[in-house]
Amino acid sequence: xxxxxxxxxxxxxxxxxxxxxxxxxxxxxxxxxxxxxxxxxxxxxxxxxxxxxxxxxxxxxxxxxxxxxxxxxxxxxxxxxxxxxxxxxxxxxxxxxxxxxxxxxxxxxxxxxxxxxxxxxxxxxxxxxxxxxxxxxxxxxxxxxxxxxxxxxxxxxxxxxxxxxxxxxxxxxxxxxxxxxxxxxxxxxxxxxxxxxxxxxxxxxxxxxxxxxxxxxxxxxxxxxxxxxxxxxxxxxxxxxxxxxxxxxxxxxxxxxxxxxxxxxxxxxxxxxxxxxxxxxxxxxx
Numbered sequence: 517x518x519x520x521x522x523x524x525x526x527x528x529x530x531x532x533x534x535x536x537x538x539x540x541x542x543x544x545x546x547x548x549x550x551x552x553x554x555x556x557x558x559x560x561x562x563x564x565x566x567x568x569x570x571x572x573x574x575x576x577x578x579x580x581x582x583x584x585x586x587x588x589x590x591x592x593x594x595x596x597x598x599x600x601x602x603x604x605x606x607x608x609x610x611x612x613x614x615x616x617x618x619x620x621x622x623x624x625x626x627x628x629x630x631x632x633x634x635x636x637x638x639x640x641x642x643x644x645x646x647x648x649x650x651x652x653x654x655x656x657x658x659x660x661x662x663x664x665x666x667x668x669x670x671x672x673x674x675x676x677x678x679x680x681x682x683x684x685x686x687x688x689x690x691x692x693x694x695x696x697x698x699x700x701x702x703x704x705x706x707x708x709x710x711x712x713x714x715x716x717x718x719x720x721x722x723x724x725x726x727x728x729x730x731x732x733x734x735x736x737x738x739x740x741x742x743x744x745x746x747x748x749x750x751x752x753x754x755x756x757x758x759x760x761x762x763x764x765x766x767x768x769x770x771x772x773x774x775x776x777x778x779x780x781x782x783x784x785x786x787x788x789x790x791x792x793x794x795x796x797x798x799x800x801x802x
Contacts, residue, residue, distance in 0.1 A: 533785040534596045535607045536577035540570045542789050545796030546672035546694070552799050553690060553752060554682050564621035565679045567614045568630070569671060574611025576637045578604045593781040626678040629670065636667055661721055665702045669695045672792075689748040693761070696741040697768075697795070700734045704772045704788055707731075708779060734772060738765040760798030767794065 532538050544566045551559040581597045582604050597604060619627065673694040677684050684691070706713070706720045707730050713720050722730040745761035768791045775783050 529782070529786070530596055531600075531603065533782060534593050534600075535603055536574055537607065538785065538793075539577060539789055540573035540611070542792035542796075543569050543573045543668070543672060545793045545800075546668075547676050549796040549799040550673045550676040550690060550694075551680065553687065553754075553757070554676060554680050558800055564618040565676065568618040568622065569675070571611040571614025571616075571618065572630075572634070572637075572671075574607050575615055578608040578611065582608065593785070623678065623681070626675060629675060629678060633667055633670060636663055658719075658721060658724070660718070661699070661702050661706055665695060665699045668698045668702075672698075689744055689751065693741060693744045693748060696737050696744060697764075700737040700741070700768065700772075701788055701791065703730055703734050703737070704775065705784060708775070708784055731772075731776070735769060738769055741765050757799055760795065763798060764791065764795040767791065 544561075547566060547569050548559050548561070581593075582601070619630070622630070669691060673687075673691045674684060676682075677687060703721060707722045707727060710720070710722050710727070714723055721733075725733070742762055742765050745758055745765075749755070749758045771787050771791055775788055
């Protein structure tokens with residue numbers, strides 16, 4: 517009986533992670549963390565903005581795995597995707613309905629931003645570029661991390677500002693903070709993908725500077741994140757938010773070190789991505 521329950525929980529965790537529902541939840545959480553700063557209160561979970569972010573994340577990530585061609589041995593997630601391909605179609609469809617339906621409640625400035633983000637997101641993972649050998653943005657090593665970090669930063673910080681009609685110029689540190697945090701997470705994922713990227717002749721940052729220097733870069737970036745948090749504290753004083761950002765930086769570094777010794781898709785998708793949700797919860801429910 518216990519074995520059956522454990523097996524059911526294991527399958528549920530895989531479904532939650534591999535359909536990108538967890539990643540979409542993290543994206544919404546980070547948006548809400550920004551909104552907490554903008555509104556000085558906890559925003560409602562149910563809003564057109566959150567529906568757009570959640571649905572768009574589901575669309576982008578599930579489209580990627582519907583088109584992905586790889587070897588199952590390289591990834592537990594890929595093996596799961598091949599076996600439960602129908603779930604990607606279902607979740608993709610749900611995400612599309614959520615994202616498209618929410619557009620009718622968006623201000624025009626945000627719609628323009630969404631158009632640019634959508635173009636970047638699809639050209640990042642789908643072969644849409646008109647080049648002979650490199651048809652995706654992720655095929656251009658150093659561009660890969662810049663684009664991915666920038667998209668996550670804009671979606672979770674700039675879009676909430678546009679949605680609530682807040683001037684972006686009033687919160688520059690929030691955007692730089694978010695970029696630093698997402699950059700550290702993206703470097704960790706690039707370290708995980710070093711071998712497969714190298715085989716595909718994609719020279720990402722870790723492949724250019726090496727593993728040791730990549731971990732040093734992550735540590736340095738998280739220190740910058742903490743320094744920026746202090747700077748933002750003097751502009752928008754919130755000791756609890758500052759403590760949350762410091763705790764997030766420390767726990768994120770520990771999580772990345774743990775993933776270094778126990779690498780798996782579940783660790784990266786659950787623990788490393790989970791640092792976004794961890795940060796959001798610290799900021800929201802203090």
